[in-house]
Amino acid sequence: MKLLKHVSAICLCLATVNVSAAQKAVTDQGDVVILSDNGTWFYEQSNLANDNKIKTNTAVFNKPASANFILKSKTNNASVALNSKEWTFAKGDGVDTAVEYNLSLKKGDLYARxxxxxxxxAPENLxxxxxxxxxxxAPDLKLINKEYRVVNGHQVIxxxxxxxxxxxxxxxxxYYFSDQSGSTQFVVFTSEDLVERYQTEISDILNGFSVQ
Incomplete structure (x- = not known):
């Protein structure tokens, strides 16, 4: 069964972090914090103590040789190198303006945003x-893995x-990334039982992430 009819619900949990509507403030110690509309707050820059809790994967992650097309963001400097014979993409549906592109594997139930x-x-906060x-x-959501990687020369979470x-x-x-041009989430999703089947496709599309 195709998972397409469930994608609209999944899209909700891969939406913008809504920081665009948040406000910045400066503490009496000179630290910049971001105030969310739900009353919570966090430092604009990650606390180094928190960052040190995340392990670093020292493997090399580069775009696949099969990538023949570069999808460029018009919002910030993010880009994705992909194989146009395997993937199709379309602009966001306008429901969430931060969703710039929706991607789908042509022959399978694998999706990306x-x-x-x-x-x-800071990527940690993102x-x-x-x-x-x-x-x-997804109230039962669990964190399976979290690590720093260097992908095409850029550090991501x-x-x-x-x-x-x-x-x-x-x-x-x-992958979660931020630089002077803005913040980016590049997320792939599918049903749990299909992850192993699409392992190559998942790695290839994620590792196509780069900065223009």
Whole structure:
């Protein structure tokens, strides 16, 4: 059974982190914090103590040789190198303006979203907010893996989450990145039982992430 009819629900938990509507403030110690509309706050830059808890994967991650097309963001400097014979893509549906592109594997039940914003946010905070947002749609969401990687010369946070939505167990695998041009979430998702089957396709599309 195709999972396409469930994608609309999954899209909700891969939405913008909503930091665009948040406000910045400066503490009496001179630290910049971001105030969310739900009353929570966090430092604009990650606390080094928290960063040190994330392991580093020293493997080499580069775009696949099969990538023949570069999908470029118009919001920030993010880009994705992909194989146009295997993947199709379309602009976001306008429901969430931060979702710039939706991607689908042509022959399979594998999907991806490129979520881009202009606001700069430490990747650790970006990944934490993404996790909390996803829990709103998948209350049983669990963190499977979280690590630093260097992908095509750029440090990102790689995060794997697993949760149940509409009775289906999904896995979400993604890269979280930020620089002066803004913040990016590039997330691939499919049902839990299909992750091993699509392991090559997942690695290839994720490792196509780069910066223009």
């Amino acid at each position: 490129l979520i881009t914003e202009r606001i700069k946010l 990944s934490n907010i993404a996790f909390e947002n996803a829990k709103k749609v 790689y995060m794997v989450m697993a949760g149940t939505t509409q009775g289906i167990k999904f896995n979400f695998l993604g």
